[in-house]
Structures are given as C-alpha cells and as structure tokens.
Amino acid sequence: MTTTAVPTTAARIGAQPHVVVIGAGIAGLTASLRLRRAGARVTQVTKGLGGLQLSQGTIDILGYTPDRVSRPLDAIDDYAAAHPAHPYAKIGADAVRQGVRFLKEIAGDEFLVGDGEENVNLPTAVGAVRPTALIPPSMTAGVLHDGLKVVIIGIAQLKDFHPMLIAQNLERTVLPDGGRVQARAVMTDFEPRPNEFDASGLTFARALDDPKTRRTFAEGLKGFVNEGEAVGLPAVLGLDDHQAALAEISSILGAPVFEISSLPPCVPGMRLNEKLVTTVKKERVEFILGSKVVGRTAADGRIASVTVGVAGHKREIPCDAVILAAGGFESAALRLDSHGTVHDTVLDLPVKLPEGIDADHLTHGDYWGDPQPLFEVGVEVDSSMKVVKDGVPVFDNVYAAGGVLAGATRWQDKTGEGIALGSAVKAADAVLAALPVAAPAAQTAERN
Ligand SMILES: Cc1cc2nc3c(=O)[nH]c(=O)nc-3n(C[C@H](O)[C@H](O)[C@H](O)COP(=O)(O)OP(=O)(O)OC[C@H]3O[C@@H](n4cnc5c(N)ncnc54)[C@H](O)[C@@H]3O)c2cc1C
Incomplete structure (x- = not known):
C-alpha cells in the first residue's frame, strides 16, 4: 500500500514567518500581497481604509522636481541625488519600477494604464x-x-x-x-x-x-x-x-x-482600493479592519508583538517582523503635540526632523510660501526600509513603507504613490530575505 503525507495548507502556513503589516493604504496593501505571494503568513491590521479613496485614482511617481517631469522613473535617481533626505534616495528607481510592475500584476490593465515610464497630462x-x-x-x-x-x-x-x-x-x-x-x-x-x-x-x-x-x-x-x-x-x-x-x-x-476626478470621496480611487482589498482577502492575508495598533512589546532588540486596541480591550499579535505602513499626519499615524513634538502614534518609533530644522521651526507663517518643514517629518529608514535612528536599527525586525517615511512633501513633488510602491516592495523583500519562507514540505511517500 502507498500513502502520501501532504501537509495541510494551514499547517504549512503556520510554520511560515508571521509578518504584521500595519495600515491598508497603497503601501500596506502592496506589502501584504508581496509577502503573501512569496508564501509568508501575513496579518494586516488597520484602523480604517487608506488614502486611495481620497486620491485621484491615478499613480504619481514624480511630477515636479520642481520642473515638470516627463519621464518619472528615469528622473528618480537624479532627483534623489539632489535631495538626499528624500525617501527616493533610499528606495531608488529600480524598486519603484518593481513596485509599479507588481501593482500592475495585481490590478491589471483593467484598472491602470501605463508603465510609469512616461507622465501624461490630465485635467484637474x-x-x-x-x-x-x-x-x-x-x-x-x-x-x-x-x-x-x-x-x-x-x-x-x-x-x-x-x-x-x-x-x-x-x-x-x-x-x-x-x-x-x-x-x-x-x-x-x-x-x-x-x-x-x-x-x-x-x-x-x-x-x-x-x-x-x-x-x-x-x-x-x-x-x-x-x-x-x-x-x-x-x-x-x-x-x-x-x-x-x-x-x-x-x-x-x-x-x-x-x-x-473631483473632491473626495474619489470614485476611481475607491475602485482601485476595492480591487486591492478584495485581492488581499482572496489571497488569505488575515485582514483585520477597524482595529488600531496602540503599541508593541519588545525583547532582545526585536518587536515580539503588536498591541491592538479592540472593543475596549487590548490584544497582542505575536510577530516575526512588522511593516509599518500607517501613513503620515493625514492618517494620524504621526501627531504634533501641544509642546511642538512629533510622535509616531503607532509603535512609538523615533521620528526624524528635516536637516537643520529644530522642533520650534516645523511650521512657518508664510502659508503660500515654501512647504512647511513639518510635512517632511517621519520615520527614518535604511536602504532596506528598516527603521533606524541616526543610521542604527531601532529594532532588528521593524520596517516602514509609504507616507510614514521622512523626507518628502508628497503632494507637492507628486511622489506619494511611487514612494509607497517602491518602499513596500523593498520592505517586503527585505523581510523575506531576513526570514526566508520555507518551500512547501516535500511530499513523503511511504511504501509498504
Ligand atoms: C489630501 C491629500 C492629497 C494628496 N495628493 C497627492 C498627490 O497629488 N500626489 C501624490 O503623489 N501624493 C499625494 N498625497 C499623498 C499620498 O496620498 C500618500 O503618500 C499615500 O496615500 C500614502 O499611502 P500610505 O499607504 O503610506 O498611507 P495611507 O493611504 O494614509 O494609509 C494609512 C493606513 O494606515 C492606517 N492606520 C493609521 N494609523 C493606524 C494605527 N494606529 N493602527 C492601524 N492602522 C492605522 C489607516 O487607517 C490607513 O489604512 C496626498 C495626500 C493627501 C492627504
């Protein structure tokens, strides 16, 4: 008699590294799918749906340097060299290109036309x-x-x-x-x-x-x-x-x-958001909507669990790695308190101020003038998207992607979605490199 022991899907997934992705904007959704398609076990925890529904339904990679950009992917590396604090200096054009390809793979031509090589001009x-x-x-x-x-x-x-x-x-x-x-x-x-x-x-x-x-x-x-x-x-x-x-x-x-597109809610953005959320659920990411991450526990230089506030109590979700994709001030992941200090309200990670700006000068009164330095505040990452402070990892297993990254006024240079896509694939790939996903266990055949 011949018997074949095939591990159940659940057993196999249970043995894989468990990654918690925080946030369900374009960065979080992309990171979750990237991880999941490589075989990781992913729990996506989010307070609410992300900014896609407020956006125009288009994907901006680089619009202005401040000159109008016609070939955005080609322009990224020069732009990053001229703006070393910008997230693109860590992300690089290749990762953005990969992020765009990955998004197209998920959404298809039905939702998005173009490959990111050329900008087109649309009426607002x-x-x-x-x-x-x-x-x-x-x-x-x-x-x-x-x-x-x-x-x-x-x-x-x-x-x-x-x-x-x-x-x-x-x-x-x-x-x-x-x-x-x-x-x-x-x-x-x-x-x-x-x-x-x-x-x-x-x-x-x-x-x-x-x-x-x-x-x-x-x-x-x-x-x-x-x-x-x-x-x-x-x-x-x-x-x-x-x-x-x-x-x-x-x-x-x-x-x-x-x-x-006009004022939010933006219907084209909602269509794309729905496509991504549906795909995430279909591909068996554990998607926990309506739950706010309010803290974490740490041991041995790693985050051991994230703390989620649900229905009046707290729940710990153990994890092998975390990708913070909770957005910036607009999603309240970052907050400026009454003493002028900016906080990461999600994991309490250190935040980086723009070079040469102190906490007393994060905003200025010239409303129509230069961008407010405040908007460049965010978490600092290395080139693998690991969160660092002064170049040193804060935890060994914490990465960040999207609007929470320091260094960009995204709605001005029109880099919001490009940053989100490039950093999401880079963070996910770094997690996968650090915590390799085991190949499906070989089927064992037993002959009697
Ligand atoms: C009004 C406006 C206009 C913009 N215009 C442009 C533009 O023209 N061009 C451009 O390139 N960019 C623009 N941007 C920026 C762009 O929209 C963002 O860069 C992009 O959406 C960031 O995506 P994200 O996934 O990082 O974050 P978001 O889309 O903000 O998603 C953050 C997610 O994190 C969740 N979250 C937050 N806190 C917690 C928590 N504690 N626990 C669990 N979940 C949490 C939120 O619910 C949400 O799901 C604009 C932004 C705004 C607000």
Missing part, C-alpha cells in the same frame, strides 16, 4: 494640467494633447464639479509641449435618487451601476456632443459595474468619454 477639477504616471482606462480619452476638442459636462445636482471653470481654464492653458486644447462646457440635470438634494459622487456612481439609469443619463446627454469632441464627465461612471457603464455611455454618445 479646476482645469489645471496635472502630470501623472499611471491612470485608470476611464481617463485615457482625457489625456491632454494639442488639437484635442472636449466638451465638459457637469451635473447641476453634483456640487463639487464645475464644468465652466474646467473648460475656461483648459482653453486658456498652453500645454507643457506647447499645444492647445479646445474646450467648452455644458451643465445638465440628473437626479441620481429621487428627492436627494445633496448627493455625493458616490451616490451618482452607485446610481450609474444600474443599466437602466445610465442609459437614461446617456440619452439625456446626446444632444450636447459635437462631432469630433471627447466628453469629459465627473468621475462617477459606476462603482462596481464601471467598465460596462463607461462602455455603454460612450457607445450611446458615439464619442470617447473620460472621467475627471
């Missing part, structure tokens, strides 16, 4: 021209180029989208390559739900998931579109059934249609 909600690297397919028809003709259609019931402002600003703008766009505006009426007077973009998106509603909507726009025009609409063209909504509205209008 005020009609400015914004460089970005990867964009949702729903924005490709709105990539600005010389000779493009657009009609921007607003919806009276959607207060955060102003077609006249967008069209007027686009009309008067000379594009970075010297070209011009022809733009005009139209305002229409559309009630996403009966008697709802203060609908957000999300309400419209949910309404347009319904085939009948979106047909009515598109039929109502038909008369507004001239021959040769692309149609710019607020980024509300469906949430769960977006691809079908975009295709159908475009087909009814007989014109290319594009979305323009």
